[in-house]
Amino acid sequence: MTSKTKAPGADLPLNQILAGDCIDVMNSLPAGSVDLIFADPPYNLQLKGDLHRPDNSKVDAVDDHWDQFSSFAVYDDFTKAWLKAAKRLLKPNGAIWVIGSYHNVFRLGAELQNQGYWLLNDVVWRKSNPMPNFKGKRLTNAHETLIWASRDESAKYTFNYEALKALNDGIQMRSDWVLPICTGHERLKDSNGDKAHPTQKPESLLHRILIATTNPGDVVLDPFFGTGTTGAVAKMLGRDFIGIEREEAYRTVAEARLARVRKFDASALEITGSKRSEPRVPFGQVVERGMLRPGEELYSVGNRYMAKVRADGTLVGNDVKGSIHQVGAAYERAPSCNGWTYWHFKRDGKMIPIDILRQQIRAEMEADHARPN
Amino acid sequence: MTSKTKAPGADLPLNQILAGDCIDVMNSLPAGSVDLIFADPPYNLQLKGDLHRPDNSKVDAVDDHWDQFSSFAVYDDFTKAWLKAAKRLLKPNGAIWVIGSYHNVFRLGAELQNQGYWLLNDVVWRKSNPMPNFKGKRLTNAHETLIWASRDESAKYTFNYEALKALNDGIQMRSDWVLPICTGHERLKDSNGDKAHPTQKPESLLHRILIATTNPGDVVLDPFFGTGTTGAVAKMLGRDFIGIEREEAYRTVAEARLARVRKFDASALEITGSKRSEPRVPFGQVVERGMLRPGEELYSVGNRYMAKVRADGTLVGNDVKGSIHQVGAAYERAPSCNGWTYWHFKRDGKMIPIDILRQQIRAEMEADHARPN
DNA sequence: TGTGGAATTGAATCTGGAT
DNA sequence: GATCCAGATTCAATTCCAC
Numbered sequence: 001m002t003s004k005t006k007a008p009g010a011d012l013p014l015n016q017i018l019a020g021d022c023i024d025v026m027n028s029l030p031a032g033s034v035d036l037i038f039a040d041p042p043y044n045l046q047l048k049g050d051l052h053r054p055d056n057s058k059v060d061a062v063d064d065h066w067d068q069f070s071s072f073a074v075y076d077d078f079t080k081a082w083l084k085a086a087k088r089l090l091k092p093n094g095a096i097w098v099i100g101s102y103h104n105v106f107r108l109g110a111e112l113q114n115q116g117y118w119l120l121n122d123v124v125w126r127k128s129n130p131m132p133n134f135k136g137k138r139l140t141n142a143h144e145t146l147i148w149a150s151r152d153e154s155a156k157y158t159f160n161y162e163a164l165k166a167l168n169d170g171i172q173m174r175s176d177w178v179l180p181i182c183t184g185h186e187r188l189k190d191s192n193g194d195k196a197h198p199t200q201k202p203e204s205l206l207h208r209i210l211i212a213t214t215n216p217g218d219v220v221l222d223p224f225f226g227t228g229t230t231g232a233v234a235k236m237l238g239r240d241f242i243g244i245e246r247e248e249a250y251r252t253v254a255e256a257r258l259a260r261v262r263k264f265d266a267s268a269l270e271i272t273g274s275k276r277s278e279p280r281v282p283f284g285q286v287v288e289r290g291m292l293r294p295g296e297e298l299y300s301v302g303n304r305y306m307a308k309v310r311a312d313g314t315l316v317g318n319d320v321k322g323s324i325h326q327v328g329a330a331y332e333r334a335p336s337c338n339g340w341t342y343w344h345f346k347r348d349g350k351m352i353p354i355d356i357l358r359q360q361i362r363a364e365m366e367a368d369h370a371r372p373n
Numbered sequence: 374m375t376s377k378t379k380a381p382g383a384d385l386p387l388n389q390i391l392a393g394d395c396i397d398v399m400n401s402l403p404a405g406s407v408d409l410i411f412a413d414p415p416y417n418l419q420l421k422g423d424l425h426r427p428d429n430s431k432v433d434a435v436d437d438h439w440d441q442f443s444s445f446a447v448y449d450d451f452t453k454a455w456l457k458a459a460k461r462l463l464k465p466n467g468a469i470w471v472i473g474s475y476h477n478v479f480r481l482g483a484e485l486q487n488q489g490y491w492l493l494n495d496v497v498w499r500k501s502n503p504m505p506n507f508k509g510k511r512l513t514n515a516h517e518t519l520i521w522a523s524r525d526e527s528a529k530y531t532f533n534y535e536a537l538k539a540l541n542d543g544i545q546m547r548s549d550w551v552l553p554i555c556t557g558h559e560r561l562k563d564s565n566g567d568k569a570h571p572t573q574k575p576e577s578l579l580h581r582i583l584i585a586t587t588n589p590g591d592v593v594l595d596p597f598f599g600t601g602t603t604g605a606v607a608k609m610l611g612r613d614f615i616g617i618e619r620e621e622a623y624r625t626v627a628e629a630r631l632a633r634v635r636k637f638d639a640s641a642l643e644i645t646g647s648k649r650s651e652p653r654v655p656f657g658q659v660v661e662r663g664m665l666r667p668g669e670e671l672y673s674v675g676n677r678y679m680a681k682v683r684a685d686g687t688l689v690g691n692d693v694k695g696s697i698h699q700v701g702a703a704y705e706r707a708p709s710c711n712g713w714t715y716w717h718f719k720r721d722g723k724m725i726p727i728d729i730l731r732q733q734i735r736a737e738m739e740a741d742h743a744r745p746n
Numbered sequence: 747t748g749t750g751g752a753a754t755t756g757a758a759t760c761t762g763g764a765t
Numbered sequence: 766g767a768t769c770c771a772g773a774t775t776c777a778a779t780t781c782c783a784c
């Protein structure tokens with residue numbers, strides 16, 4: 001382990017996991033010594049009873065003691081304190097990433113602003129495989145929010161624009177990132193075979209963050225280190241890290257994990273490869289976008305049947321309601337039907353298949369993806 | 374314009390644009406009279422003199438000298454005031470949507486929580502055609518954030534789950550919505566041919582919001598009405614609206630726009646409903662009507678368990694007696710069980726779920742209800 | 747060893763009406 | 766307000782297991 005010429009404090013405990021409360025530990029480190037902070041603080045979930053899936057299995061909820069706060073005021077005090085300690089540690093051109101859900105992220109963002117951090121972007125992690133909403137009472141909670149902020153308005157923060165553009169097939173990176181949640185072999189297990197940490201983040205997320213906003217040799221601090229995803233990716237990418245973790249069980253898992261990591265593991269670079277396939281277009285989008293109006297009549301192939309569009313993107317015909325596919329199948333007494341090619345709308349006396357509209361939407365998406373700059 | 378019997382205040386100024394400051398106007402309206410609020414508040418922190426404290430005290434100009442902290446405080450005062458006025462207007466089961474970007478949305482969300490609104494989801498509007506980032510210094514700002522919250526934790530808010538699922542081709546709607554920004558003929562122009570409003574929202578966004586969280590006849594308030602997207606979509610979808618707008622120029626454009634809008638057919642506004650709203654059928658009715666006889670045997674899913682029907686509509690199995698749900702739950706050692714789909718009876722050697730019998734009874738009730746007297 | 751179907755699982759503020 | 770209880774409710778990815 002070499003001391004860094006860039007670092008003001010040569011005594012910086014690099015590439016280690018420090019035990020203890022993150023505020024105390026941060027305050028013990030030299031000011032202005034860290035390039036980037038990644039922080040995944042407790043979300044302050046306020047869960048009531050148990051939640052069961054439709055098959056009656058029980059959801060393994062986040063009920064850990066470290067996520068319990070008695071009020072927003074207590075949570076805000078905690079947030080104020082660690083953000084203040086974090087700011088002191090940042091170099092003048094340093095930056096921070098925080099991640100949260102709607103339970104806590106508004107409080108994080110507001111306090112960042114209050115303390116004079118300068119918000120650069122909010123970034124949405126769109127989960128490709130989120131947990132569904134089992135009770136049908138809300139929207140599927142399919143994303144988390146990250147906030148990227150520099151130490152203050154004058155900071156000359158690091159942003160590797162071209163590297164991110166390259167990661168995104170040559171198109172500039174947007175503020176919404178589609179990445180899968182952490183599952184499979186990447187998900188660390190404890191000795192019982194249960195998940196070692198309830199909220200382990202995927203390496204692909206940290207990979208993108210570190211590629212975007214650090215350079216090799218930078219010092220990355222994670223005050224809520226958990227099972228050490230930040231440290232693992234930092235090590236792979238040739239960045240130095242400092243982890244802080246209060247729970248001994250997490251530290252143990254993280255130490256073992258870090259020992260297994262190899263620097264510049266080429267496979268890490270392939271994690272975020274983009275998949276190109278024809279995107280699914282729900283018929284409802286055609287209605288929402290006003291390409292067809294609720295009440296408008298659609299006609300079947302051969303003009304034998306008619307059905308009307310409803311505001312929720314279903315069709316209603318004679319005694320039949322349902323999707324474009326279901327109503328088509330019912331009329332034809334067929335087990336299935338491709339509604340996109342079956343149904344037509346009239347324009348200037350001509351019958352036009354609704355698939356034209358889907359192609360228009362796809363063309364827009366394609367044009368957007370291919371737009372230069 | 375008809376007065377609504379549902380509304381507590383028959384003097385509610387429905388389907389109009391009210392001129393004036395939104396806080397003053399909201400405070401002049403009767404409490405508990407609005408089903409849904411959609412709010413797109415200004416997020417300009419440069420405060421071009423258009424924000425003032427609730428007590429109307431003059432705010433020191435911030436355009437001459439950037440003072441971040443005082444400007445946040447002023448913005449927070451403004452947010453507090455209008456959210457408080459909004460909460461007073463909501464019916465007990467009412468809800469609110471607010472939209473913002475990273476400049477203001479964290480302050481909005483935190484204040485919603487502070488005031489006791491109950492956050493239901495944060496929703497990401499993922500723009501399919503955002504403005505690119507020209508300088509290459511940050512990520513393309515390709516989304517805005519909406520927050521959906523009920524008036525308080527106990528509110529029985531409206532959520533048309535099945536309709537949204539239909540809009541999304543049969544898969545439950547997620548918290549990230551991909552919709553294009555408002556362009557083309559939908560984008561309103563002023564007499565110079567310039568865009569009439571800098572942040573006109575697409576009708577598709579309001580369509581989804583109103584389908585999701587209102588029913589026909591509901592009262593929707595927009596305190597920052599602008600060019601009236603909320604009113605236009607509300608009118609199309611058979612909802613009543615109240616708009617508040619301070620700027621005469623926007624009111625003029627909105628009035629003209631609303632005059633052009635036509636309501637959709639009633640049949641087109643019918644949406645896919647929830648099973649919860651179907652009438653409850655006691656299992657005892659199945660026995661009373663002779664569809665199953667006392668003593669008849671029912672078999673569980675997978676044919677593993679058996680129970681006998683008793684004359685009072687309960688079941689008796691091995692050491693278990695009770696409702697179809699209770700006996701099913703006991704056999705499965707599950708916290709609950711839907712007996713209607715769990716139990717099957719035999720006819721001609723085939724296993725048929727007893728839910729078929731419930732559907733027959735419901736169909737009879739339907740036919741009976743529809744029969745003219 | 748391959749393949750197809752069943753089982754498992756993930757940061758969750760996840761019911762509602764009658765009594 | 767607390768309690769009881771009918772009965773409605775899931776998507777994608779991975780792993781496990783039977784054959």
